[in-house]
Amino acid sequence: MIRASKRNKLKERLETFKTFALLFMIAINIFEQHSAFESNFQRELAESSNDVVVDHLLTSSPKAIKQEYASYVPSHLETRIMASSRSELQYDRMRADECSLFFNTSQSGISPEYHEYVAMMDKYIKAVKNFDAKVDDLRLIPTEKRQKICQSMDNILKGAFPAENSLSRTRGGFIEPLLPPLRHPRFCEDGHLGWDSVYLLNIDYLVHDFGLMCNQLNSTSKTVFVDLGASLDYHPENNPALQLVDLYQKFGIKFDHYYAFEATVIPPDQVFQKVPRDILPSYHWFNVPVEVLETSKQNPWASILSKYNEDDLVVVKLDIDTPAAEIPLVGQLLEEKNSRIVDQFYFEHHVRMKNMLRFWKTGATKTLQHSMDLFTQLRQTGIAAHSWI
Structure with a gap:
């Protein structure tokens, strides 16, 4: 009995030793994995800084660049806002105040950072207005000269947003954070003026x-450029879509094709009188409503996106003021076959928030939180999705 007892104790000690050895090996493995993760994290963090990104882009192929920017990285400010959007900020409630962060500086610790971003945004706007690539079409510029031009464009972002986490980042590069009121922040300064607001x-x-x-x-x-809701009678003196096209041209991006869909019947001669001369050769006018049915020729994704690939630059603006068609189209854009083609997307999502409801009225049914979530989802697919006006 004594020998059996000793053997049992020896066996128990051996099992204990094996257990400790196993735990020790697991701990080493976890440490190695953590070190590798931390190393990768630090590398990615370093590469996210503007200096490294710029240098890296000059030696990378277009396909490699798209792969590196495949995932969505929200800015620090956007992350903070989304973390408290349902609690303190209450964006999930009907008629949420989209201007609260602008006005009520004591309401949230987020507000100071919000105003810091607005100040950087103002600096960026000024730099963009002063910039001129003086190039008709970047694709025709020799590589060495084009790299210098690309560098000058990068410098605009570096100069205005010195911290790498000031902007969000998509496959399409850096982009403005998702910030209420989901349009020009200074709209909140004079939003009470209604249609007279210079920032609306x-x-x-x-x-x-x-x-x-x-x-x-x-x-x-x-x-x-795909313009869904393309009436040139909408603010004809300063049409927002044409402003956007002018902005791209200012940076040397000339559109080969401009597809314009408009449901309101307009005589062709009136349309072409209003189309600017410089985009007329590429302008395609479709005086029909867009359709949701994917087999329809009037579904813009089926009829247009299928003709292009990931090497092309595809820009889409959706603003047809018809949620019954807009939301299904946005849902289709989330599908991989479409999201991999569209690079930049502009969409005015009508939701029930306090200061914009006077303009949208019954056309708005969802909350500000719905809009924040929708644009996040679009950006997570790789699309640089912007809230339009």
Whole structure:
């Protein structure tokens, strides 16, 4: 009995030793994996800084650039807002106040960072207005000269947003964070003026990574602008869609094709009188409503996107003021076959928020939180999705 007892104790000690040895090996493995993760994380963090990104882009192929920017990285400010959007900020409630962060500086610790971003945005707007690539078409510029032009475009972002986490980042490069009121923030300053607000239809708040687009384009890339809701009678003196096209042209991106869909019947002679001369050769006018049915020729994704590939630059603006068609079309855009083709997307999502409800009225049914979530989802697919005006 004594020998058996000793054998049992020895066996128990051996099993204990094996257990400790196994735990020790697991601990080493976890440490190695953590070290590898931390190393990768630090590398990715370093590469996310503007200096490293710029240098890297100059030696990368367009396809490699798109792969590196495949995942969505929200800015620090956007991350903070989304973390408290349902609690403190209450964006999930009907008639949420989209201007609360602008006015109520004591309401949230987020507000100071919000105003810091607005100040950087103002600096960026000024730099964009002063910039001129003096190039008709980047694709025709020799590589060495084009790299210098791309670098000058990168410098605009670096100068205005020195911290790498000030902007969000998509496959299409750096982009403005998702911030209420989901249009020009200074709309909140004079939003009470209604239609007289100088910021209501101002698109200067949009941030574009033209340096990345410049590097991604090659001599065989096609450039496409799809305008869904393309009436040129909408603010004819300063049409927002034409302003956007002018902005791209200012940075050397000339559109080969401009597809314009408009449901309101307009005599062709009136349309072509209003189309600017410089885009007339590429202008395709479709005086029909867009349709959701994917087999329809009037579904823009089926009829147009299928003709292009990932090497092309495809820009889409959706604003037809018909949620019954807009939302299904956005849902189709989330599908991989479409999201991999569209690079930049502009969409005015009508939701029930306090200051914009006077304009949208019964056409708005969802909350501000719905809109924040929708644009996040679009960006996560790789699309640089902007809230339109």
